[in-house]
Amino acid sequence: MDDIITLDYGSGGIKTSDFIDNLLVPAFDNTPLNKLADGAVLDGAERLVFSTDSFVVSPWKFPGGNIGRLCVCGTVNDIAMAGGIPKYLSLSFILEEGFKMWDLKEIIASIADEAKKAQVMIVTGDTKVVEHGKGDGIYINTSGIGILKNPRLGKEYIRPGDGVIVSGSVGCHGASVMMARSGLLDGDGPLRSDCRILTDLAVAAQDAGNVRILRDPTRGGIATVLNEFVEDSPLTVELNETAIPVDATVASACDLLGLDPLYCACEGRMLAVVAPEDVPSVLDALHRLSGGEKAACIGTITQKRPGQVILNTSLGGRRLLGKLSGHQLPRIC
Amino acid sequence: MLYESYFKKPKDIAGVIAKVRDLAKMTGPVRLMEICGTHTMAISRSGIRGLFLPEIQLISGPGCPVCVTPSGVMDEIFKLSDHKNIVITSYGDLLRVPGSRRGDSLLRRKALGAHVVDVYSPMDALALARKNPGKEVVFLGVGFETTAPGTASCLLEAVRQGVENFSILCLLKPTEPALRTLVESPDFNVSGFLCPGHVAAVTGSDAFAFLPEDYGLPAVVSGFEGADLLCSILLLMEMLADKTPGLVNEYVRLVRPKGNPAAQEMIRRVFEPVTCEWRGLGMVPGGGFKIKDEFSDFDAARRFHLTWHEGKEPAGCRCAQVIRGSLAPGQCPLFKTVCTPQDPVGPCMVSSEGSCAAAFRYEL
Amino acid sequence: MCLAMPMKIKEIEGNSAVGEAGGLTREIRVDFIKDLSPGDYVMVHAGFAIEKMSEKEALDNINFMEELEHAL
Numbered sequence: 001m002d003d004i005i006t007l008d009y010g011s012g013g014i015k016t017s018d019f020i021d022n023l024l025v026p027a028f029d030n031t032p033l034n035k036l037a038d039g040a041v042l043d044g045a046e047r048l049v050f051s052t053d054s055f056v057v058s059p060w061k062f063p064g065g066n067i068g069r070l071c072v073c074g075t076v077n078d079i080a081m082a083g084g085i086p087k088y089l090s091l092s093f094i095l096e097e098g099f100k101m102w103d104l105k106e107i108i109a110s111i112a113d114e115a116k117k118a119q120v121m122i123v124t125g126d127t128k129v130v131e132h133g134k135g136d137g138i139y140i141n142t143s144g145i146g147i148l149k150n151p152r153l154g155k156e157y158i159r160p161g162d163g164v165i166v167s168g169s170v171g172c173h174g175a176s177v178m179m180a181r182s183g184l185l186d187g188d189g190p191l192r193s194d195c196r197i198l199t200d201l202a203v204a205a206q207d208a209g210n211v212r213i214l215r216d217p218t219r220g221g222i223a224t225v226l227n228e229f230v231e232d233s234p235l236t237v238e239l240n241e242t243a244i245p246v247d248a249t250v251a252s253a254c255d256l257l258g259l260d261p262l263y264c265a266c267e268g269r270m271l272a273v274v275a276p277e278d279v280p281s282v283l284d285a286l287h288r289l290s291g292g293e294k295a296a297c298i299g300t301i302t303q304k305r306p307g308q309v310i311l312n313t314s315l316g317g318r319r320l321l322g323k324l325s326g327h328q329l330p331r332i333c
Numbered sequence: 334m335l336y337e338s339y340f341k342k343p344k345d346i347a348g349v350i351a352k353v354r355d356l357a358k359m360t361g362p363v364r365l366m367e368i369c370g371t372h373t374m375a376i377s378r379s380g381i382r383g384l385f386l387p388e389i390q391l392i393s394g395p396g397c398p399v400c401v402t403p404s405g406v407m408d409e410i411f412k413l414s415d416h417k418n419i420v421i422t423s424y425g426d427l428l429r430v431p432g433s434r435r436g437d438s439l440l441r442r443k444a445l446g447a448h449v450v451d452v453y454s455p456m457d458a459l460a461l462a463r464k465n466p467g468k469e470v471v472f473l474g475v476g477f478e479t480t481a482p483g484t485a486s487c488l489l490e491a492v493r494q495g496v497e498n499f500s501i502l503c504l505l506k507p508t509e510p511a512l513r514t515l516v517e518s519p520d521f522n523v524s525g526f527l528c529p530g531h532v533a534a535v536t537g538s539d540a541f542a543f544l545p546e547d548y549g550l551p552a553v554v555s556g557f558e559g560a561d562l563l564c565s566i567l568l569l570m571e572m573l574a575d576k577t578p579g580l581v582n583e584y585v586r587l588v589r590p591k592g593n594p595a596a597q598e599m600i601r602r603v604f605e606p607v608t609c610e611w612r613g614l615g616m617v618p619g620g621g622f623k624i625k626d627e628f629s630d631f632d633a634a635r636r637f638h639l640t641w642h643e644g645k646e647p648a649g650c651r652c653a654q655v656i657r658g659s660l661a662p663g664q665c666p667l668f669k670t671v672c673t674p675q676d677p678v679g680p681c682m683v684s685s686e687g688s689c690a691a692a693f694r695y696e697l
Numbered sequence: 698m699c700l701a702m703p704m705k706i707k708e709i710e711g712n713s714a715v716g717e718a719g720g721l722t723r724e725i726r727v728d729f730i731k732d733l734s735p736g737d738y739v740m741v742h743a744g745f746a747i748e749k750m751s752e753k754e755a756l757d758n759i760n761f762m763e764e765l766e767h768a769l
């Protein structure tokens with residue numbers, strides 16, 4: 001194979017076959033994929049969970065991960081948050097002419113690795129190549145299918161008195177990507193994306209108690225997701241600032257760039273609203289798992305201010321925690 | 334890190350808050366003003382703004398250097414961004430700010446093809462210019478005395494390295510002249526000032542002595558952490574209760590009476606005072622900095638023959654009054670109804686230090 | 698426009714230095730800070746150190762606040 005992606009790789013001809021046969025199939029190796037039919041024929045006649053996500057992260061590599069790891073985690077986690085057990089993924093690339101094959105191989109290896117960890121199969125996919133200057137290196141879409149395990153998850157189940165749990169420290173992914181993008185980050189430093197598969201944490205939480213809803217706080221961070229839980233409803237999320245786990249390195253990076261960790265994306269964290277009597281058992285279950293050690297109860301559902309999220313500040317004041325409006329720009333002020 | 338965590342909140346926070354409330358009973362209702370956008374945000378974000386209502390109103394004054402930049406200037410910047418060969422570099426704070434026409438902003442222009450890059454430091458803009466010799470790189474130099482010395486250093490570095498495709502649009506402003514204009518205006522109604530700690534780190538706390546000495550107004554130079562803000566409010570209330578207006582430096586770990594002479598010298602080396610328009614205050618004598626003639630080659634205003642036309646304020650916009658502190662964001666009829674961060678009418682709603690942005694985002 | 702953060706100086710070379718905060722390092726300018734040594738703390742705004750801070754001064758600030766509180 002060549003050392004860079006050229007338009008030929010997207011044409012459907014010899015180079016495309018070469019790419020599929022010698023790079024993609026060996027990396028993902030499973031029965032439905034190996035048939036290389038137009039669609040993958042899959043087992044299962046139960047209720048399904050279906051999700052899709054596209055990934056355009058720049059730079060494609062950041063401390064703690066790359067776009068490959070992210071594209072598996074993103075869709076797998078969405079299925080897990082919806083109460084499904086993730087099983088199958090599709091994988092579509094849009095590559096810019098000139099993208100280095102070496103980098104693509106690294107990404108594919110990450111995808112294969114993460115898929116294995118997630119116990120999902122990549123069963124179908126597509127590759128397109130666009131002219132130099134018409135893309136941004138690499139865009140990926142993954143769509144996923146899972147088997148529904150828990151149909152009783154959703155905003156409609158949230159009740160006053162419920163506890164709000166986060167599975168770990170917040171803002172790591174967003175902060176590390178912004179730092180990498182700004183060129184400020186030391187590659188081997190302590191700031192890393194939190195990108196990880198959440199299936200086991202989701203299952204453990206649901207097995208340990210009555211979970212009303214699960215969500216992974218990606219774009220917009222925990223602030224945005226918590227707003228989505230209660231907007232247009234009579235309910236309020238009341239958070240305690242001191243209870244929200246924020247790593248010191250994330251706090252420093254956010255200070256440096258003028259960002260707020262509560263709005264920074266997490267790619268390996270789970271927000272759960274849980275029946276009040278089950279908060280201790282759910283926390284206990286999460287604490288026993290890798291990635292859940294810092295799980296904490298950060299607030300409660302009340303009815304004080306319909307549709308809003310309130311933060312009780314460390315100084316004893318109260319303020320609104322609104323949805324993210326527009327993307328966060330690195331600030332000086 | 335140098336006890337920074339100590340300053341997050343006072344040891345005896347309940348005691349401090351109780352004492353402030355007691356003093357407020359003695360003074361009666363008071364209005365205290367801060368004149369630093371970072372204070373605006375810190376006070377709202379920490380929940381302090383509502384802590385002492387209704388006795389103590391914490392008002393935001395003209396502390397956001399982006400908000401006080403008139404719309405006519407923004408219009409000229411947008412025109413500049415139209416040129417295919419020009420790269421506009423700016424702090425993130427400016428990117429959503431509209432000009433005379435609603436909906437226009439550097440961010441929107443970028444989506445339509447203009448070269449706009451947000452930078453953390455003017456040095457990043459200079460580095461960009463060095464890497465792109467075929468492009469004209471303009472840095473939007475907005476800020477007060479905290480930012481001025483760095484901007485000056487950057488210009489001198491550009492001169493030293495001969496980076497001819499780099500220029501600075503100097504929108505820097507000193508604090509004192511505008512503050513005097515504000516205090517001397519007929520509708521001025523504030524009892525005391527929280528003074529900007531990082532401006533004072535450069536100018537020295539003595540630079541704010543004119544407030545008690547010339548106007549009888551108590552002033553406290555304040556840091557930005559929770560403990561700094563609460564202690565500074567306490568200090569102001571004590572002076573008001575005793576009727577002994579003076580200047581106190583609360584931020585002793587960073588601010589010295591005479592400030593940082595090397596930084597002040599850097600400002601003087603490159604800039605000189607000029608009369609300048611502040612949104613909300615009109616023309617302020619000595620209210621701006623301009624690049625000295627000897628550095629005119631790196632002055633974007635001269636290089637691109639920019640002239641400031643009087644921009645029209647957008648219809649119904651009350652930013653001018655909000656900036657002077659005579660109208661609270663919530664009192665503006667457009668607040669939240671017509672003017673939102675997604676679709677702002679004026680800068681106060683979208684500058685990352687704007688009073689309306691803080692109120693929209695944080696106030697209950 | 699005062700968003701700044703304290704950083705510890707790790708190395709200095711002319712007008713540039715490496716500052717560190719919370720495990721993160723960044724190149725900063727120190728053009729107007731006199732008598733700077735590695736190990737010193739500075740307040741950094743827009744990539745420039747605007748002033749030095751010493752442990753003594755931090756303690757002075759703490760003492761100042763504590764006196765204020767005791768006077769309550």
